[in-house]
Amino acid sequence: MNKVLNDQNYSETLGSTFKFLFEPNLIQEIDHCSQKRTFEAGKTIMDIGNDITHMPLIISGSIKVMTVDEDQNDLLLYYLEFGETCSVTLNCSSKKTTSTIKAVTEEETEVLFIPIDRMEKWMINYKSWRSFVLESYHTRMNEMVHAIDMLVFKSLEERLLKYLTDKSMVNNNPILMISHRIIAKEMNSSRVVISRLMKKLEQKNRLKQGRNMIEILDFTK
DNA sequence: CCATTAAGATACT
DNA sequence: AGTATCTTAATGG
Structure with a gap:
């Protein structure tokens, strides 16, 4: 089991960690509703078909995001690093579907989990959140196109x-x-x-x- | 020493 | 590029 860390300095660390991304009010909300967890290397933190209840925000370490075919072969889509989130999760959460990807920690990784029921409200109330989500889609889209290009043509x-x-x-x-x-x-x-x-x-x-x-x-x- | 496993070589598809 | 098979070399008991 992955242990949940109840860090005393939690608000301060979190606030200082993401202040470059989000406005102060949003950081307060994040402090309030999110949960920090630490995973050792090689842990599957999301699998295909899992219900999506939270979205991840990477504090440190890195995560491999991949799809799996019928024969259980993994295909690496991209890595998530500090300050990034999984846009597939964003997509799944807004449609209230289950996960279409598998996510495994590449090294020891700290992740902040935010309940997905906040998403809709944050999209409306926080400009920094909207920018973050759009930017996230943008970079992932580019990476996926590049990944497909590598796979097919190289x-x-x-x-x-x-x-x-x-x-x-x-x-x-x-x-x-x-x-x-x-x-x-x-x-x-x-x-x-x-x-x-x-x-x-x-x-x-x-x-x-x-x-x-x-x-x-x-x-x- | 030996068993196990990684990696090189060669040949065929 | 992939598979099958053999050989060589490193590692750890």
């Missing part, structure tokens, strides 16, 4: 490189402790193929690798 080698750089970005570390087998599973490929491409990327000096270890050498190219 080679597996390019996708692998993006997968690795994205992962090292969210972890804030150019060194990844991960095996080829896990990468293959996450990209719906096979271990041999990933090993082959990894070898190629290593020869191109894009990364170094050892057992269960990959170091990304150049983020920008």
